[in-house]
Amino acid sequence: MTKGDLVGAISSKAGITKVAAEKALSAFLEAVTSTLKKGKKVSLVGFGTFGTAKRKARKGRNPRTGAEIKIAASRVPKFKPGKTLKNAVK
Numbered sequence: 001m002t003k004g005d006l007v008g009a010i011s012s013k014a015g016i017t018k019v020a021a022e023k024a025l026s027a028f029l030e031a032v033t034s035t036l037k038k039g040k041k042v043s044l045v046g047f048g049t050f051g052t053a054k055r056k057a058r059k060g061r062n063p064r065t066g067a068e069i070k071i072a073a074s075r076v077p078k079f080k081p082g083k084t085l086k087n088a089v090k
Helices: 003-014 018-037 083-089
Strands: 042-044 048-055 058-061 068-071 074-081
Touching: 003 018, 018 042, 018 048, 074 083
Parallel strands: none
Antiparallel strands: 042 048, 048 074, 058 068
């Protein structure tokens, strides 16, 4: 499902225009992104929790040359599905 497909599904299920659905989806994504940037979590009961995880610095290999490279420490987004979502997908 693409973003356009999701906008279409939201507009039909909520009974709103595609323009309004696009604005709502964009606002949701911006809110989640800004919250994660601050290092906080976003919990949607039954659906899941968006959060961040820290990755340590590590060594890797360039697949083309085989040379060893350093990969810097970073913070990455993560998602933990809720019980309702897990049961719906089963």
